[in-house]
Amino acid sequence: MGFFIPKKTVESLPHSESYWGVVAKNFNRPQGFINLENGYFSHQPIATLDYHGEAESRINTQSSFFMRSEQSKAIEDARNIFAGFQGWDVEEVAFTRNTTESLNTIIMGTHWQLGDEVIIGDQDYGSMVEAFQQAAARWGIVIKVAQISLYPASDQDIIQAYVQQITARTKMLHVTHMINLNGHLIPVQAIVREAKQKQPNLWVVVDAAHSLAHMPMNLSELSNAGADIIGGSLHKWLCNPIGVGFLYVKRSLIREIWPLMGDIGMEKDNIRKYEHQGTRPINSLQTISKAIAFHQLLGATSKYNRLLYLKLLWIGNKVALETFGKSLGIFSDPEYQQNMNAVHDLSNFDNFKLQSPLFPFSRGGAIATAAIDGYTPTELSSILMTKFTIFTVGINHPIVRGVRVTPHLSNAAADCIALNQALTILCKDLIPHNESIPTKK
Numbered sequence: 001m002g003f004f005i006p007k008k009t010v011e012s013l014p015h016s017e018s019y020w021g022v023v024a025k026n027f028n029r030p031q032g033f034i035n036l037e038n039g040y041f042s043h044q045p046i047a048t049l050d051y052h053g054e055a056e057s058r059i060n061t062q063s064s065f066f067m068r069s070e071q072s073k074a075i076e077d078a079r080n081i082f083a084g085f086q087g088w089d090v091e092e093v094a095f096t097r098n099t100t101e102s103l104n105t106i107i108m109g110t111h112w113q114l115g116d117e118v119i120i121g122d123q124d125y126g127s128m129v130e131a132f133q134q135a136a137a138r139w140g141i142v143i144k145v146a147q148i149s150l151y152p153a154s155d156q157d158i159i160q161a162y163v164q165q166i167t168a169r170t171k172m173l174h175v176t177h178m179i180n181l182n183g184h185l186i187p188v189q190a191i192v193r194e195a196k197q198k199q200p201n202l203w204v205v206v207d208a209a210h211s212l213a214h215m216p217m218n219l220s221e222l223s224n225a226g227a228d229i230i231g232g233s234l235h236k237w238l239c240n241p242i243g244v245g246f247l248y249v250k251r252s253l254i255r256e257i258w259p260l261m262g263d264i265g266m267e268k269d270n271i272r273k274y275e276h277q278g279t280r281p282i283n284s285l286q287t288i289s290k291a292i293a294f295h296q297l298l299g300a301t302s303k304y305n306r307l308l309y310l311k312l313l314w315i316g317n318k319v320a321l322e323t324f325g326k327s328l329g330i331f332s333d334p335e336y337q338q339n340m341n342a343v344h345d346l347s348n349f350d351n352f353k354l355q356s357p358l359f360p361f362s363r364g365g366a367i368a369t370a371a372i373d374g375y376t377p378t379e380l381s382s383i384l385m386t387k388f389t390i391f392t393v394g395i396n397h398p399i400v401r402g403v404r405v406t407p408h409l410s411n412a413a414a415d416c417i418a419l420n421q422a423l424t425i426l427c428k429d430l431i432p433h434n435e436s437i438p439t440k441k
């Protein structure tokens with residue numbers, strides 16, 4: 001079975017439920033609740049899932065004949081397709097299981113010297129922070145932390161947070177392209193350029209788990225700007241089956257970084273040395289072509305605009321909705337107006353605290369996080385689920401605290417309107433807490 005994608009017309013504009021409603025039918029939706037927590041991983045379109053299953057069935061039938069005679073070609077085909085998709089040289093791309101493995105390969109495989117410095121961000125993903133902490137305990141590297149503003153006045157705020165920490169001892173600068181806690185998109189290209197001007201020898205490592213196939217860009221834009229190493233997961237916004245990550249390493253650095261799994265057979269400068277993983281589900285690599293086809297049928301910009309629209313809808317910010325609608329020439333469209341009128345501007349409530357930058361729109365995509373004073377993140381996500389059957393996730397981080405909301409292509413505008421209305425009720429505090437929910441403080 002193929003994908004359901006209506007012909008692209010003006011109908012594919014982000015507010016058209018007749019277009020996006022058909023796109024949503026590509027996915028199985030959960031019964032009994034609205035899933036607005038699609039940041040962990042993306043579910044796959046049914047056709048992608050079927051393709052994956054059929055590929056698995058073929059491998060299962062041919063058994064080790066496939067592994068011994070066709071596996072290498074399947075991996076190389078997938079590498080060619082994925083590298084081409086992102087605009088990379090095929091000799092610079094390895095497949096891993098996920099972002100965690102990609103970046104651990106780099107952090108654990110670097111020849112660290114005692115006192116080498118690394119700069120990380122204060123909202124980096126926990127697994128990478130722990131990997132650097134382990135490297136500090138093991139090799140005596142020094143971790144410096146850039147403080148990232150939640151609402152930067154300009155890119156310079158963020159760039160300087162990183163660049164001012166650079167010294168002659170800085171070996172690595174690790175930057176998260178899109179912060180998982182609140183969806184904040186960090187201006188990596190500008191950071192790389194300024195960082196390299198100050199210290200040309202440092203390596204810039206990018207965690208692109210959430211930006212791949214989410215922001216309307218190729219990640220080769222980051223490497224072209226000077227990023228040396230990039231890791232990401234294909235099971236997030238590319239909607240590939242779970243368990244495929246990528247690792248881009250600039251060709252001249254491959255020789256210098258050890259693989260995580262011992263490999264002395266491969267030449268030191270061969271990117272494939274990072275793929276010594278043992279027996280693994282090759283059908284997940286074979287499915288990459290299908291996942292890319294779905295993404296390309298939608299179009300990166302249309303997909304991004306739809307996700308952004310869903311975010312703006314649940315937040316209800318009228319200035320944002322007006323700016324967005326006008327920028328696409330759809331503001332006066334009756335369907336746009338109707339949905340805009342159905343939501344409350346949550347920023348009008350003093351107790352509503354958005355934890356994500358909203359303007360300019362290029363600072364994010366689908367993901368945003370918000371708190372309501374008096375509720376812990378866990379209480380808020382719990383009450384949204386128990387009272388309103390809306391699933392989100394509570395983020396309890398020293399800097400970002402709130403419920404993280406991540407709509408997907410499988411969501412309707414009505415899902416985000418329902419969340420907006422639930423949050424409106426909670427902001428007005430009309431719901432008495434029941435016994436199963438901890439008392440509001």
Ligand SMILES: Cc1ncc(COP(=O)(O)O)c(C=O)c1O
Binds near residue numbers: 099125207209233
């Ligand atoms: C910024 C960021 N980095 C890394 C990861 C880890 O991804 P994975 O579990 O696929 O390794 C995530 C997961 O959400 C993430 O958001």
